[in-house]
Amino acid sequence: MEQEWIEYLRRVIPGNSNVPVGIGDDAALLELGEQHRCVVAVDIISDGVDFSLAEVNPELVGRKALAVNLSDLAAMAARPIAALVALGLPRSHARSLAEQVYKGLLKLADSYQVAIAGGDTHVWEGPLFLAVTAVGIPGPGGIWRREGARPGDFIVVTGSFGGSILGKHLTFEPRVREALYLAEHYRIHAAIDVSDGLLLDLWRLAEASGVGAEIDFDKIPIDPAARRLSLTEGDQKSALEHALSDGEDFELILAVPPEEIPRLLADKKVGTPLTAIGCFVARKGLWQRNGEDRKPITPAGYVHG
Amino acid sequence: MEQEWIEYLRRVIPGNSNVPVGIGDDAALLELGEQHRCVVAVDIISDGVDFSLAEVNPELVGRKALAVNLSDLAAMAARPIAALVALGLPRSHARSLAEQVYKGLLKLADSYQVAIAGGDTHVWEGPLFLAVTAVGIPGPGGIWRREGARPGDFIVVTGSFGGSILGKHLTFEPRVREALYLAEHYRIHAAIDVSDGLLLDLWRLAEASGVGAEIDFDKIPIDPAARRLSLTEGDQKSALEHALSDGEDFELILAVPPEEIPRLLADKKVGTPLTAIGCFVARKGLWQRNGEDRKPITPAGYVHG
Numbered sequence: 001m002e003q004e005w006i007e008y009l010r011r012v013i014p015g016n017s018n019v020p021v022g023i024g025d026d027a028a029l030l031e032l033g034e035q036h037r038c039v040v041a042v043d044i045i046s047d048g049v050d051f052s053l054a055e056v057n058p059e060l061v062g063r064k065a066l067a068v069n070l071s072d073l074a075a076m077a078a079r080p081i082a083a084l085v086a087l088g089l090p091r092s093h094a095r096s097l098a099e100q101v102y103k104g105l106l107k108l109a110d111s112y113q114v115a116i117a118g119g120d121t122h123v124w125e126g127p128l129f130l131a132v133t134a135v136g137i138p139g140p141g142g143i144w145r146r147e148g149a150r151p152g153d154f155i156v157v158t159g160s161f162g163g164s165i166l167g168k169h170l171t172f173e174p175r176v177r178e179a180l181y182l183a184e185h186y187r188i189h190a191a192i193d194v195s196d197g198l199l200l201d202l203w204r205l206a207e208a209s210g211v212g213a214e215i216d217f218d219k220i221p222i223d224p225a226a227r228r229l230s231l232t233e234g235d236q237k238s239a240l241e242h243a244l245s246d247g248e249d250f251e252l253i254l255a256v257p258p259e260e261i262p263r264l265l266a267d268k269k270v271g272t273p274l275t276a277i278g279c280f281v282a283r284k285g286l287w288q289r290n291g292e293d294r295k296p297i298t299p300a301g302y303v304h305g
Numbered sequence: 306m307e308q309e310w311i312e313y314l315r316r317v318i319p320g321n322s323n324v325p326v327g328i329g330d331d332a333a334l335l336e337l338g339e340q341h342r343c344v345v346a347v348d349i350i351s352d353g354v355d356f357s358l359a360e361v362n363p364e365l366v367g368r369k370a371l372a373v374n375l376s377d378l379a380a381m382a383a384r385p386i387a388a389l390v391a392l393g394l395p396r397s398h399a400r401s402l403a404e405q406v407y408k409g410l411l412k413l414a415d416s417y418q419v420a421i422a423g424g425d426t427h428v429w430e431g432p433l434f435l436a437v438t439a440v441g442i443p444g445p446g447g448i449w450r451r452e453g454a455r456p457g458d459f460i461v462v463t464g465s466f467g468g469s470i471l472g473k474h475l476t477f478e479p480r481v482r483e484a485l486y487l488a489e490h491y492r493i494h495a496a497i498d499v500s501d502g503l504l505l506d507l508w509r510l511a512e513a514s515g516v517g518a519e520i521d522f523d524k525i526p527i528d529p530a531a532r533r534l535s536l537t538e539g540d541q542k543s544a545l546e547h548a549l550s551d552g553e554d555f556e557l558i559l560a561v562p563p564e565e566i567p568r569l570l571a572d573k574k575v576g577t578p579l580t581a582i583g584c585f586v587a588r589k590g591l592w593q594r595n596g597e598d599r600k601p602i603t604p605a606g607y608v609h610g
Contacts, residue, residue, distance in 0.1 A: 029381070029448060033341065040387075041423065044392075146329075
């Protein structure tokens, strides 16, 4: 389907001044403005692991494949510029599936001004997969890393947690705008996005920074979906447990120096609720904070196979 | 296997000054030197389509996954800087397979000074696949495109053609050094790499340039493997037919203005034989040239599913 498919893509993918050479050549040329650096991320999502094609709209699959990468760029405070789409398609209904996947992907790309600069569409005997590579540039405030959190920094999170399997894992908004705004207006020492669970990704950030983290469980913003999920017949977890350990919230965890906290938490322009749920400490590991009491916590989360 | 695997990758992947932030963060930061532009390409290769895992050394699979992308960058005359590796692994022997694939990939990356800046390793129930994204920068001579060939330009090819299925499709050298050298020292109007067959990719270049191409069949550099393949029992094609239509030679086709030809064909520094096999003409389509005679040719080649 190559030639005809490439012509289809050229028709449906809008031109973009950041991509002087796009679909249809051997590679794409990206214009990075004044930047000498770019930020790149790739994530695979596949039928049977990240979604079940039998149960979801393929448009949401395409959306998710791009959104998870935009979330990675957001966690670095990078401005997304372009994406490359590697798409593996089961032979049986390759063309219609490809169109639907692209439809959802292009809709999200449009809303974040991300150019689809190229890709590879591969028909095979295996299940559907997507490996999207996102390319961005450092935002005006510079990039964030996982390392850099210091003892005394507050742990601030965007949005709410838990129960994403009920829908948010497909429809979440990557925190791109929030990240660019925050990076421009505040000193943030470190950041990560929550793909594998609040505790697990918080632990990763803390480990990368060489610090520990104390959390007030009663401050965790629990998503209504976590409450609904915990009430499902057969569900063994409380809403809080879902919030702490479910994967794919795609919210940000930020390490914020204390002097920034009053202004940050009062800022109405962020667009998404921010919550301080604890602070980073010198003693490594994760700790549940309850007044003066500290109990060790084992990070539990979804670890990708 | 995520955390332990990431630590393994951090150990085996060498540091690189072009990647200030690499494996282990949410995204990678690439340093592009003085460039405000980058060149990006992605290709999928998979078990059952591009190789048979039952028959090949997985190290060669890893090598090929990177090599096909370096070939795409070579066709743009771009200098490769970094690659991102999306790897889908069958659950049954994921870890050992991943190590072997990476071993071959890293060996090739080392010989072209390509940094492995990140990736995603994904264990699933499907077959092995790799989607490598290569990032490069325009070389000192600027980039080449498929469009730009003019009537009168010579068709010049690197290396030889046909029979790659006997081995070259796994072990070929991407023409990166040749491309950078040629782009720096000669005016080249257009280029493409031969992934789907000499005639088919020549036709693509000609179409993209809005011109036609006349070929002297007796000038085609036929690979010894094409001759061996044509002598195989049951093989229905001549060595020339293999050279014209087999895929995966990963040689370059160049559109070279006539005034550059004498110096180019006498240049001993290119490193790979160059052959002029015909010229571009105003009349669109592909034509077999035989003295004053012209016969139309239908491009035949392997079209990816």
